[in-house]
Amino acid sequence: MPELFHSKLVIEQLGKHHDRAAFDCGIEELGHYIRVQASQDIKKKVTATFVLAGVLPAIIVGYYSLSSTIVKVKELPEQVAKKLPRYPTMPATLIGRLAVDRRYQGSGYGELLLMDALKRSLISTEQIGSVAVIVEAKNDKAKAFYEHFQFIPLVNYSYRLFLPMIEIQDFLA
Numbered sequence: 070m071p072e073l074f075h076s077k078l079v080i081e082q083l084g085k086h087h088d089r090a091a092f093d094c095g096i097e098e099l100g101h102y103i104r105v106q107a108s109q110d111i112k113k114k115v116t117a118t119f120v121l122a123g124v125l126p127a128i129i130v131g132y133y134s135l136s137s138t139i140v141k142v143k144e145l146p147e148q149v150a151k152k153l154p155r156y157p158t159m160p161a162t163l164i165g166r167l168a169v170d171r172r173y174q175g176s177g178y179g180e181l182l183l184m185d186a187l188k189r190s191l192i193s194t195e196q197i198g199s200v201a202v203i204v205e206a207k208n209d210k211a212k213a214f215y216e217h218f219q220f221i222p223l224v225n226y227s228y229r230l231f232l233p234m235i236e237i238q239d240f241l242a
């Protein structure tokens with residue numbers, strides 16, 4: 070671990086050179102995804118996956134994946150929905166997965182990854198519309214992490230939360 074902190078860290082698209090074999094965030098599904106599935110999903114344009122990684126060695130500290138999704142307007146709280154046009158569904162951006170390796174949790178890397186994902190999602194709206202960022206929390210701990218950053222559960226969902234893009238824009242301004 071000390072070796073990593075002497076190397077530069079970058080956030081970049083997952084590539085062949087990244088050492089993903091040892092990644093373990095404590096949730097096997099998220100570990101399996103980066104080790105086995107993410108590259109295939111990138112090739113097939115299912116998700117875009119970005120890693121926070123060392124330059125040399127290219128150890129993966131954490132990652133997130135982004136894709137497009139839709140949100141039903143009736144799943145948004147009334148005070149958010151009333152500011153939107155009266156279409157039944159709205160475009161949104163999904164952070165399907167976000168995880169930090171166990172060895173590096175609690176050091177601000179989760180926040181760094183989340184802020185990068187929000188910034189990238191906001192920038193993308195210059196090309197493709199998206200009214201909110203949606204996250205899938207895997208458990209209560211992950212839900213609390215997102216709530217710490219003002220995400221709110223969608224109506225009738227406990228673990229699917231959202232943050233309006235307008236708020237992200239104000240927050241990042």
Ligand SMILES: CC(C)(COP(=O)(O)OP(=O)(O)OC[C@H]1O[C@@H](n2cnc3c(N)ncnc32)[C@H](O)[C@@H]1OP(=O)(O)O)[C@@H](O)C(=O)NCCC(=O)NCCS
Nearest residue numbers: 167168169174175176177178179180207210211213214217
């Ligand atoms: C959830 C996770 C991404 C957080 O990453 P992390 O690097 O440990 O968190 P950070 O150190 O960046 O924490 C940033 C801030 O969030 C807060 N925070 C972190 N985890 C939290 C939690 N579970 N509940 C509430 N707040 C939390 C921290 O206290 C810190 O706040 P502060 O700056 O005000 O002190 C990480 O623990 C993880 O990968 N867990 C397993 C996988 C997972 O659950 N992923 C999310 C669902 S897909």
